[in-house]
Amino acid sequence: MNFNEIQHIEDTFQVETYKKMPISIERGEGAWVWTSEGEKYLDLYGGHAVCATGHSHPHVVKAIEEQARKVLFYSNLVYSEVRARAAEKLVSIAPDVLTKAFFCNSGTEANENAMRMARMATGREKIVTFTGGFHGRTADSISATFLGKYREIGKPNVPGHVAAEFGNIESVAAVADGETAAIMLEPIQSMAGVTEAEPAFFQQLRSLCDDRGIFLIFDEVQTGIGRTGSWFFAGSDHAGGVVPDIISLAKSLGSGVPVGACLVNDKVAANRKVNDLGTTFGGGMIAMAAVLATLEAIEQDGMIANARMIEQHLRNSLNGVGTVVSVKGKGCLLGIEFDGPCSAIHSELFARKIITGTSSSPNVLRLLPPLSVSAKEVNMLVEVLRNAESFPQSAETRA
Ligand SMILES: Cc1ncc(COP(=O)(O)O)c(C=O)c1O
Incomplete structure (x- = not known):
């Protein structure tokens, strides 16, 4: 054609x-x-x-081809070697305190689950995000997106979302309170025009979260998987060494095969029970083969x-x-x-x-x-x- x-x-x-x-x-x-x-x-x-x-x-294509010949899919109701190896590999490259992965299908879904885990773990509902940040197009993520007209598209918005000014800790301190479950941010605001913050800002965010019992979420859908010159922005010098409680991932994670993930620390993981989280396709074998091969290819090359x-x-x-x-x-x-x-x-x-x-x-x-x-x-x-x-x-x- x-x-x-x-x-x-x-x-x-x-x-x-x-x-x-x-x-x-x-x-x-x-x-x-x-x-x-x-x-x-x-x-x-x-x-x-x-x-x-x-x-x-070629390494990613070969892994997908070989997996497709074995089995295309089975859900999280069974164990799978390729899922085991992908989860182990992903956790092995993450900052040390992030010990477990949750697999889903996209960036917006990773962010929705990150916010849900923070709400479940704290028993609080409010989420603080930043003007200029983009977090996806499903209900909760678009409500967390204070960029352009996105929140308008997503009306009616999920309640409990407030925005602070990126890079300005006073503006965060003014809205992040005892009702706040999480502060979520793109550590580099890509869509806004590649807006950056100083390492000190991330350190201030970390101590504010620790003081007020708030979870810190880095939306690394764009910055993660090597893109910003280290496996994750979290833990890097650019982040002032700061590691959040949850990292959300998608985009580069599967080299084009749709897959998203949350990486979480023990505190977040300990609060999760069977059936709190789930998605039919998350952790499917083709996606897992793509994740494993993507991480291997980035490393090998x-x-x-x-x-x-x-x-x-x-x-x-x-x-x-x-x-x-x-x-x-x-x-x-x-x-x-x-x-x-x-x-x-x-x-x-x-x-x-x-x-x-x-x-x-x-x-x-x-x-x-x-x-x-x-x-x-x-x-x-x-x-x-x-x-x-x-x-x-x-x-x-x-x-
Ligand atoms: C930083 C960030 N978070 C979340 C998303 C949403 O990801 P997806 O389109 O896979 O739902 C995007 C997509 O552009 C993004 O750039």
């Missing part, structure tokens, strides 16, 4: 969701994808922050060190480029901030067959490439940006 036919059929038979790029992806390899028309694009957006190991990494190298390389390469005001973020979660709206640059890059992302900040272009992307590949973007002065500016943005 050619692109026009594919586009027509999808638009006819699918409910409209995202604003789509005018291409149809047929196959991928590493940081590259090929379209139905045989054109090749450099993917610096990683399929929406999902394809951490690169497109169709040294992708976390590569993510750190890419950040440094991009910072060095863009230093002194006229229209670039700053490079934000860590590892392979990066925001290039321009001196004006960057939608024209985003479009120009796409015209030159380089896929990047926008953000809700009109001046910030987002990069979420595979952790295996090379400096040579990133140089293709840098070359275009060196000529960016000459692009017409446009105010149009996409959140």
